[in-house]
Amino acid sequence: MLQQFYPQVPHSYRYELNKDMNLSAAHFIPDEKAGVCKNMHGHTYFINVTIAGDQLDELGFLIDFKQIKDLVHKRYDHTLLNDHNEYKEIFPTTERVAEQIWKTIHEKLQSLPHQPKCLQVLVRETPTSYVVYRPKPEELL
Structure with a gap:
């Protein structure tokens, strides 16, 4: 999907999974300081999620790719981000979108017995602009 290299996260886990997806x-x-971004506009976002771990589940997965897509794509595709509860008190900047995607995935991963970790979320807003969200090590616990 991204069809290019993206930043890698150094780690010592045995397994690393990357899921690419896009959504519109x-x-x-809503602030004058945002310039033209104060007006409603849309993007085709390209997203990459990096998950790593040392243990696999009983089927041999860190997590099924479809579960990741369901957590992100089903939630945001063809929506107005400002309408989502997570953006009621913060603006849906690309930085915040990457952070919220991480929070959603992290919550799911914490419920799994083998405890994989979401190490990075990359959100590309335009062909020339992207954001990478990486949690602090203590947030992965």
Whole structure:
């Protein structure tokens, strides 16, 4: 999907899974300082999620790729990001979108007995602009 190299996270886990996906969504940043971004507009977001771990589940997965897609794509595709509860008190900037995707995935991973970790979320807003969210090590616990 991204069809290019993206930043790698150094780690010592045995397994690393990367899931690429894209979705279409609109947003706006309701502040004059946001310039033209204060107007509603849309993007085709390209997203990469990096998950790693030392243990696999009983089927041999860190997590099924479809579960990751369901957590992100089903939630945001063809929506107005500003309408989501997680953006009621913060603006849906690309930085915040990457952070919220990480939080959603992290919550799911914590419920799994083998405890894989989401190490990075990359959100590309345009062909020339992207954000990488990496949690602090203590957030992975």
